[in-house]
Amino acid sequence: MQETLITAPHMQSPDDFYEALIEAHQGLSAEESQALNARLVLLLANHIGTLQVLKQALSAARA
Numbered sequence: 001m002q003e004t005l006i007t008a009p010h011m012q013s014p015d016d017f018y019e020a021l022i023e024a025h026q027g028l029s030a031e032e033s034q035a036l037n038a039r040l041v042l043l044l045a046n047h048i049g050t051l052q053v054l055k056q057a058l059s060a061a062r063a
Contacts, residue, residue, distance in 0.1 A: 001050060002053060004053065005060060007060065
């Protein structure tokens with residue numbers, strides 16, 4: 001089980017993911033976009049599943 005946040009480049013096709021993320025927000029109001037982001041964060045947090053890693057991610061995102 002991974003217990004350390006991976007911060008080095010690790011994602012396959014980051015530009016494609018960014019494009020898909022932008023497309024997912026198209027046509028949404030600000031409130032709908034915020035709700036989409038919240039649901040996405042919760043889905044990805046569930047996928048990660050390790051509280052220690054999630055806390056590291058929260059800390060890194062705030063920095």
